[in-house]
Amino acid sequence: MxxxxxxxxxxxxxxxxxxxxxxxxxxxxxxxxxxxxxxxxxxxxxxxxxxxxxxxxxxxxxxxxxxxxxxxxxxxxxxxxxxxxxxxxxxxxxxxxxxxxxxxxxxxxxxxxxxxxxxxxxxxxxxxxxxxxxxxxxxxxxxTWKGDDQGTRWFAVNAGFGIDADVIARVERARSFGFAASPLLYLQVSLRAWVKTQIKPPKITVEAVDSKGHKLQKEEVPMLLASNTNPWTFLGPLPVVTNPQNSFDTGLGLFGLTSVRGFGGVAAMMHLIGVGHGRKLEKLIAKRTIAFDDAEKVTLTCDSDQRFQVDGEYEGKPTKVVLESITDxxxxxxxxxxxxxxxxxxxxxxxxxxxxxxxxxxxxx
The missing domain is CATH 3.40.50.10330 (Probable inorganic polyphosphate/atp-NAD kinase; domain 1)
Structure with missing residues (x-):
């Protein structure tokens, strides 16, 4: 109108x-x-x-x-x-x-x-x-997202289990004690979250179907991002692109890491923030990343307490979350x-x- x-x-x-x-x-x-x-x-x-x-x-x-x-x-x-x-x-x-x-x-x-x-x-x-x-x-x-016994709510930007949700929760806790959300705080918290994944990686099961009926079969990953935007987020003025074909006109873009350990895990994380998109590095991390575009429905399941975030806000530790994409x-x-x-x-x-x-x-x- x-x-x-x-x-x-x-x-x-x-x-x-x-x-x-x-x-x-x-x-x-x-x-x-x-x-x-x-x-x-x-x-x-x-x-x-x-x-x-x-x-x-x-x-x-x-x-x-x-x-x-x-x-x-x-x-x-x-x-x-x-x-x-x-x-x-x-x-x-x-x-x-x-x-x-x-x-x-x-x-x-x-x-x-x-x-x-x-x-x-x-x-x-x-x-x-x-x-x-x-x-x-x-x-x-x-x-939209629905976790455990909660009602279904909307989101505009992104949602996910894993390191990003852990960082957001830790920063919120630091701010509750009076610390400013500075880049240095984010760096320190991110490093601690990264170390935690090396000791005990999360286990997140993901299933999805896109607008054409194509399915992403069950995958178990330590980190999963669902984005409604492109870029997924920003590092200051710099865009972080996980799913280049994603937009506000399509379904959700999914990006997951199958492993965060070792040099390959570090390379995959660097790839996530846009560093190292050359052929050799792409080949190295090909088996460590999952990308799925235009998802209409996504089901995420965790068998242990893992933090979940929506649009940059910590939303607790649900064991199961269902995401859907709603057009117009x-x-x-x-x-x-x-x-x-x-x-x-x-x-x-x-x-x-x-x-x-x-x-x-x-x-x-």
């Missing part, structure tokens, strides 16, 4: 305690939105985890035309779950739901960046205003209608990151 830029009601959701949501950023985006003819803006502030989800629960286009979550992937996850409601049974009518436009202010912002938003927050803010002015929306695929689940404001898969060229992405930073702060573009 296309919106005319006339009498458009926008809801901005922000966290007043966030250190990344600066007054300078809001002074840039709020007046620009209010300057658009026919746009009215309302701001609401969150005060605890899950508050954004409660705020948007049950909202329709009769309430707001656009919802802007100012935050990272966790905030986007809350808004999606609140807006779409239960992921079981009949879904809410897409035409009745407000569109989502993201103001990325989190630490990674995988969702926004996979949609094509600039890495610099001020450039992203400018892009958001321009997208609303042009009414540039698209529909995207989302994932939500409308979003996105810079690109169909983004092309990113090329893993670290120099190019670093250049673009620096370019956006200089454009906004030096030239005011």
């Amino acid at each position: 296309a919106l005319l830029l006339d009498n458009v009601h926008v809801l901005l959701i922000a966290n007043p305690e966030s250190t990344t949501q600066t007054q300078k950023l809001f002074r840039r985006v709020v007046p620009a939105l209010m300057a658009l003819d026919g746009v009215s803006l309302e701001a609401r502030f969150t005060h605890y985890g899950g508050h954004a989800e409660e705020m948007v629960a049950g909202l329709t286009v009769d309430d707001f035309d656009v919802i802007i979550p100012a935050g990272g992937d966790g905030t986007v996850n809350e808004v999606i779950n609140g807006l779409l409601g239960s992921a079981e049974g009949d879904f809410r009518n897409l035409e009745d739901l407000p569109a989502i436009a993201v103001l990325p202010t989190g630490s990674a912002n995988v969702f926004a960046r996979a949609l094509g938003y600039p890495t610099d927050p001020y450039a992203a803010a400018d892009a958001l205003v321009e997208l609303i002015r042009k009414n540039h929306t698209r529909t995207i695929t989302l994932g 689940a939500v409308r979003v404001y996105a810079p690109k209608t169909h983004p092309t898969p990113p090329i893993m060229n670290w120099a190019v992405h670093l250049f673009k990151h620096v370019r956006d930073f200089l454009r906004v702060r030096t030239f005011g573009i």
Whole structure:
């Protein structure tokens, strides 16, 4: 459903305690939105985890035309779950739901960046205003997950058992003791999680079927990632590509490591973050990796306590998780209608990151 830029009601959701949501950023985006003819803006502030989800629960286009979550992937996850409601049974009518436009202010912002938003927050803010002015929306695929006796919920970015979930849980625990989520903290926690896998590798059984009925038979792996985006995540300005053909227009992309031990395990992990894609290394790790694209349904089973994460948030230790892909689940404001898969060229992405930073702060573009 296309919106005319006339009498458009926008809801901005922000966290007043966030250190990344600066007054300078809001002074840039709020007046620009209010300057658009026919746009009215309302701001609401969150005060605890899950508050954004409660705020948007049950909202329709009769309430707001656009919802802007100012935050990272966790905030986007809350808004999606609140807006779409239960992921079981009949879904809410897409035409009745407000569109989502993201103001990325989190630490990674995988969702926004996979949609094509600039890495610099001020450039992203400018892009958001321009997208609303042009009414540039698209529909995207989302994932759902159900663990043990829990209800089924939505996810936008990724989900998985293994090292990534272990790192997220450990970082959250460190933050609860007052430590900042710095790159050094992530490095230390990641090394500890890696050592743990060498001593006692997790055992995760994965089964999947894609949109054409092709099946991934039972595989036992120590690490499994399911991504709804491409890239899967980012290391600063650098994309981490696990499934190059994955996108918001296809099913889930699965990437697993069959072994994390020895030199081959290290090589496979380096491959995961985009290092060493030459022929010799590809041949070395071919038997250590599993890649499966366009998955419609995925079943993950663990015979021991393993941490599980969804959109960068720790979700406990379920013994069984079922993931599904739902097409045309939500409308979003996105810079690109169909983004092309990113090329893993670290120099190019670093250049673009620096370019956006200089454009906004030096030239005011």
